[in-house]
Amino acid sequence: MAQKAVFYHAGCPVCVDAEQRLAHALDPASYTVEIVHLGNDRGRIAEAEAAGVKSVPALVLDGLPYHINFGASLADVKGAG
Amino acid sequence: MAQKAVFYHAGCPVCVDAEQRLAHALDPASYTVEIVHLGNDRGRIAEAEAAGVKSVPALVLDGLPYHINFGASLADVKGAG
Numbered sequence: 001m002a003q004k005a006v007f008y009h010a011g012c013p014v015c016v017d018a019e020q021r022l023a024h025a026l027d028p029a030s031y032t033v034e035i036v037h038l039g040n041d042r043g044r045i046a047e048a049e050a051a052g053v054k055s056v057p058a059l060v061l062d063g064l065p066y067h068i069n070f071g072a073s074l075a076d077v078k079g080a081g
Numbered sequence: 082m083a084q085k086a087v088f089y090h091a092g093c094p095v096c097v098d099a100e101q102r103l104a105h106a107l108d109p110a111s112y113t114v115e116i117v118h119l120g121n122d123r124g125r126i127a128e129a130e131a132a133g134v135k136s137v138p139a140l141v142l143d144g145l146p147y148h149i150n151f152g153a154s155l156a157d158v159k160g161a162g
Contacts, residue, residue, distance in 0.1 A: 021142050027108040061102050066149050 005031040008048045009057045010039045014071035018057040022068060038077050086112040089129045090138045091120045095152035099138040103149060119158050
């Protein structure tokens with residue numbers, strides 16, 4: 001059964017590229033990917049932090065954070081609000 | 082048709098986890114993933130560098146590098162030889 005994966009981003013160029021290239025390349029048989037734009041959906045920043053996300057773009061798989069390259073720190077995303 | 086993806090690592094714990102969780106989770110319809118251990122296959126370090134890989138673990142998709150978390154810098158991998 002597909003597990004849930006969450007891709008957190010903030011609309012930055014690095015984020016958009018990682019989303020298109022990597023988040024959408026996960027095997028749909030393994031993961032159902034939810035895309036969350038933390039700039040627009042600020043209520044979910046705490047959830048990302050709790051999962052260990054330090055920067056975006058990041059993918060949370062099975063509750064573990066995988067930071068993909070570096071677009072912006074979570075502190076920057078919070079500060080931009 | 083599936084494109085080729087290369088996952089470069091160096092056997093570090095962060096690498097092994099990323100390989101199991103992420104490299105093997107790519108959609109086989111999109112990507113055929115080759116796993117390269119740069120510590121054992123040092124002849125391919127130059128190829129990783131040319132693709133823009135700065136640290137491992139990293140995934141190269143369509144010729145572009147995606148660094149996943151941080152295990153070791155490529156300089157460290159080279160120095161360990």
